[in-house]
Amino acid sequence: MTGIPKPMTLAQPAEDEFLAYDREHLWHPYTSMTDPTPVRLVTGAHGARLALADGREVVDGMSSWWAAVHGYRHPALDRAVTDQLGQMAHVMFGGLTHVPAVELGRRLVEITPDPLDKVFLADSGSVAVEVALKMVLQHQRGTGRPERTRMLTVLGGYHGDTFDCMSVTDPVAGMHAIWRGLLPEQVFAPRPPSYDATPPDLQAWAGAFRALAAAHAHELAGIVVEPLLQGAGGMRPYLEACLHVFREVADEHDLVLVFDEIATGFGRTGHLFVSEVVTPDILCIGKALTGGYLTLAAVLTTDEVARGISASESGVLMHGPTYMGNPLACAVASASIDLLREGDWKADVARINRALTAGLEPLRATPGVADVRTLGAVGVVQLDHAVDVVAATEAALAAGAWLRPFRDLVYAMPPYVISDDELDRLVAGIRGAVRAG
Numbered sequence: 059m060t061g062i063p064k065p066m067t068l069a070q071p072a073e074d075e076f077l078a079y080d081r082e083h084l085w086h087p088y089t090s091m092t093d094p095t096p097v098r099l100v101t102g103a104h105g106a107r108l109a110l111a112d113g114r115e116v117v118d119g120m121s122s123w124w125a126a127v128h129g130y131r132h133p134a135l136d137r138a139v140t141d142q143l144g145q146m147a148h149v150m151f152g153g154l155t156h157v158p159a160v161e162l163g164r165r166l167v168e169i170t171p172d173p174l175d176k177v178f179l180a181d182s183g184s185v186a187v188e189v190a191l192k193m194v195l196q197h198q199r200g201t202g203r204p205e206r207t208r209m210l211t212v213l214g215g216y217h218g219d220t221f222d223c224m225s226v227t228d229p230v231a232g233m234h235a236i237w238r239g240l241l242p243e244q245v246f247a248p249r250p251p252s253y254d255a256t257p258p259d260l261q262a263w264a265g266a267f268r269a270l271a272a273a274h275a276h277e278l279a280g281i282v283v284e285p286l287l288q289g290a291g292g293m294r295p296y297l298e299a300c301l302h303v304f305r306e307v308a309d310e311h312d313l314v315l316v317f318d319e320i321a322t323g324f325g326r327t328g329h330l331f332v333s334e335v336v337t338p339d340i341l342c343i344g345k346a347l348t349g350g351y352l353t354l355a356a357v358l359t360t361d362e363v364a365r366g367i368s369a370s371e372s373g374v375l376m377h378g379p380t381y382m383g384n385p386l387a388c389a390v391a392s393a394s395i396d397l398l399r400e401g402d403w404k405a406d407v408a409r410i411n412r413a414l415t416a417g418l419e420p421l422r423a424t425p426g427v428a429d430v431r432t433l434g435a436v437g438v439v440q441l442d443h444a445v446d447v448v449a450a451t452e453a454a455l456a457a458g459a460w461l462r463p464f465r466d467l468v469y470a471m472p473p474y475v476i477s478d479d480e481l482d483r484l485v486a487g488i489r490g491a492v493r494a495g
């Protein structure tokens with residue numbers, strides 16, 4: 059790699075000191091402060107590689123949680139941030155606007171399905187889902203149905219970590235039991251049938267979903283789901299036909315249909331957005347929106363929903379984060395969208411799918427493996443037991459790959475720029491993790 063400065067390496071004592079301080083003082087996602095699992099010190103990243111402080115370079119199988127689709131230190135994305143920095147890092151969005159926000163809004167309206175042409179910029183995925191739920195409630199109030207306050211969703215979903223997001227997340231994985239009385243009580247339908255399910259499975263599920271919607275129609279405001287692929291709730295692709303059931307049921311009972319594409323958006327499943335197959339009334343996007351550079355999310359909706367919100371008692375959408383429309387984040391998001399539009403992400407996603415399918419399918423015969431599934435640039439190996447995360451992570455690193463298994467799942471969704479050689483290493487890492495985990 060020419061032109062890329064060598065990542066910093068740290069002398070062992072310095073590395074140990076940073077790790078010790080981190081362990082004592084910094085919370086990591088879903089970890090204990092008193093008994094934390096080990097973390098690795100990263101000193102740099104480029105392309106599909108992470109550079110560790112000990113000098114090792116490993117292939118990134120996680121895209122920093124679905125986000126870094128173009129890889130790290132992409133020249134066009136680096137430039138978008140530094141150019142914007144020369145203008146201004148941030149200004150408030152109340153009463154002011156700026157070119158990066160307008161340019162991003164224009165792109166989002168252009169690349170999403172037609173009726174979705176009103177844009178709310180939020181600062182994280184969870185906030186986007188909160189805003190979407192607020193839009194649903196305000197729309198129902200504005201159209202004379204204030205008694206409709208509950209959401210219909212499916213088991214196995216994940217929609218973020220704030221309280222209303224947790225309320226529509228799977229009740230077991232989301233541990234509703236520990237929050238009983240504090241979470242709004244939503245209506246949960248069975249998990250949609252797996253992508254390899256049979257027509258009778260689909261009929262049975264659709265019947266149950268329709269019946270539940272009909273029974274609760276008087277109190278339901280909307281439907282919220284991750285379309286086509288349930289992510290953090292279990293990495294499960296499901297039948298595309300279910301999307302049509304969601305749309306039909308929403309229309310039949312005047313429910314606002316929300317698709318949470320925070321994980322699936324920007325090509326990951328092979329569709330730029332699953333919303334191209336069936337179009338929702340509200341679309342949430344995040345994660346890969348900025349190519350993994352800065353935290354930003356967006357909620358898009360239709361003119362009809364926007365009018366409903368404006369007809370509610372406040373007359374306005376009651377939300378406005380301090381860092382709304384952050385110019386640095388908007389600028390890099392537009393640059394990331396331009397890379398997708400100019401490049402051939404579809405070919406890359408198909409190439410990654412072939413490599414993951416060929417590499418992981420043989421693992422079905424491995425003892426301890428319950429299922430193997432791939433969709434777009436996502437590959438999943440489900441074990442028949444909880445993964446030993448520490449051992450699995452170590453084994454993947456030994457094979458040259460960074461993975462972050464959870465529950466019974468070893469999975470990967472690499473940057474689209476990953477090379478064929480790097481894909482081989484990633485597959486080796488997954489195999490190692492499965493054997494060790």
Ligand SMILES: *Cc1c(COP(=O)(O)O)cnc(C)c1O
Nearest residue numbers: 182183184216217218289320321
């Ligand atoms: C990650 C995720 C969220 C939450 O996004 P954050 O940016 O972590 O708040 C919501 N919904 C889905 C489907 C996600 O994958």
